[in-house]
Amino acid sequence: MNPVFPSILSTNFFNLQTKLGEFEKSRVDFIHLDIMDGHFVDNISFGPSLARSIKEKFPFRLDAHLMVSNPARMIPHFIASGADWLSFHVEIDADCSELIGIIKKSGRCAGLVLNPDTTLERVRPFLKITDYILLMSVFPGFGGQKFIPATLERVRQLKKEILSQKSPCLLQVDGGITLENISLLREAGADLFVIGTHLYNADNIEEKIGQLLNRLQWSQP
Ligand code: DX5
Ligand code: ZN
Numbered sequence: 001m002n003p004v005f006p007s008i009l010s011t012n013f014f015n016l017q018t019k020l021g022e023f024e025k026s027r028v029d030f031i032h033l034d035i036m037d038g039h040f041v042d043n044i045s046f047g048p049s050l051a052r053s054i055k056e057k058f059p060f061r062l063d064a065h066l067m068v069s070n071p072a073r074m075i076p077h078f079i080a081s082g083a084d085w086l087s088f089h090v091e092i093d094a095d096c097s098e099l100i101g102i103i104k105k106s107g108r109c110a111g112l113v114l115n116p117d118t119t120l121e122r123v124r125p126f127l128k129i130t131d132y133i134l135l136m137s138v139f140p141g142f143g144g145q146k147f148i149p150a151t152l153e154r155v156r157q158l159k160k161e162i163l164s165q166k167s168p169c170l171l172q173v174d175g176g177i178t179l180e181n182i183s184l185l186r187e188a189g190a191d192l193f194v195i196g197t198h199l200y201n202a203d204n205i206e207e208k209i210g211q212l213l214n215r216l217q218w219s220q221p
Pocket of ligand 1: 009032139141145175176195198
């Protein structure tokens, strides 16, 4: 699995098909969808219909990052629209085990998301039942923000906990990731990298993804 997950939040939607074509040429496996409800975060993005449209036209798998206050209501819609991975925020105080169960029963992968100021303790009880943890390296709501350096130590600690529990849980990081910090994140223990603005600022997306994968010493099987 290609560890680079492009986020389409910061793309110009009139160019979306072209950008998705460039990601396809770059042999990306997953597209990261930032779903915002204007309540859990101060922004509104897009819904299940965009997920369905991408699935109808491109071979990507979809990773839906639900920044919504009521994931229990939104999860079935994104499952129906073809999302393959679904993550929701632990800060919303929902029954995480129940929601993880609903996602996994539908044959999808479930993820739990942590904001930069949320203690890692909040996900410790779920590391054996969730498929991945998404550690935010910016506060959710907008692309183009600066990477929070304290994330590196949180990645190290969380990875240590995942390994001590002998869990296959993957560690995904999201926000402000660039060529400069991606190998530090990998060394700290991160497995998957959500990247937005850094890709759109590139003259050549395929070349930029190649450089990022080189930093990760990862090559197409
Ligand atoms: C922010 C989103 C991120 C964002 C990443 O709330 O969850 O996925 O789009 O974009 P960059 O790489 O620009 O920080
Ligand atoms: Zn995201």
